Amino acid sequence: MPDPLFRCHGLRKRFGSSVAVDDVGFEIAEGEAYGLLGPNGAGKTTTISMVCGLLEADGGEVTLGGERLIDAPARVKARIGYVPQEIALYPDLTARENLTFFGRLYGLGGRALQSRIGEVLELVDLAGRADDRVSTYSGGMKRRINIAAGLLHRPSLLVLDEPTVGVDPHSRNAILERVAELNRDGMALLYTSHYMEEVERLCDRIGILDGGRMIAEGTRRELVDRLDRADRVELEVDGAAAAVAEGLAALDEVDRVQAADRHVTVLARGARRLLPRMLELAERHGAEVTSAQVIEPDLEAVFLHLTGKALRD
DSSP states (O other): OOOOSEEEEEEEEEETTEEEEEEEEEEEOTTOEEEEEOOTTSSHHHHHHHHTTSSOOSEEEEEETTEETTTOHHHHHTTEEEEOSSOOSOTTSBHHHHHHHHHHHTTOOHHHHHHHHHHHHHHTTOGGGTTSBGGGSOHHHHHHHHHHHHHTTOOSEEEEESTTTTOOHHHHHHHHHHHHHHHHTTOEEEEEOSOHHHHHHHOSEEEEEETTEEEEEEOHHHHHHHHOOOEEEEEEEESOHHHHHHHHHTSTTEEEEEEETTEEEEEETTHHHHHHHHHHHHHHTTOEEEEEEEEOOOHHHHHHHHHSSOTTO
16 A cells, blocks of 8 residues: 555644643545544644644654655645635735735745636636625635635645534535545545534544544444444334334344334334334234334444534534
């Protein structure tokens, strides 16, 4: 296997007597999207700040393309695009003026810079508003220009810290589509969000931070499999709900059954394979199943199990 594009290991950071990050490490391959999750105060922002070279680590190492951040900070930082949670734009300047300013900071200029500005404006679907002041933009448009600024210099790794905070569902979906397109084109992504569905939609692998430590890492399927928890089946029946519940409770794969009015809730292992037997059993007890839904453990359940908190707490 080739070396990963990005690697960090042993990252540590202390603020006074408080340990914010303790021995954190992960890798990102070229063209991979990596999600970094954690409750508030878990150390995500501190970790990202060290990854981007904005905050000096007390220990550990960051490498990009085989080059250590500590050895060549300017070259490594130049290969990272950072999109902060806050809007890092000048509201009284137009989008084009903002991008021109940031492009020059990256060492770009002339026709090459103007051509690149046109490309990123098209990418975030704001070419038609390029010469309007950013102060006139909606929240979603500001978020998209924020991403455009991080893309000007064609980074190898794009770091996005809560890029959809405070935007409407339509704008949020537009941002996710653009980010997914960048990833499909081969850009490596490091992505944090308080929306679990975003991480599930975009990310190939996920790391979960809590208390400054990496407590779990893997694909969505690998993390869910760690939970080793039964699926939930919701049945709605006409007639004999109590008898159906009693019959289902006798099945070896069933852990728990609860009946209330016309609803029967079943916790069972391998529920999708078991569902035909459940329907057959209900029919034998004289009940008609009018609806059936299998709810498998999800990433939110894993997160709650590992941290004791919901992601948005």
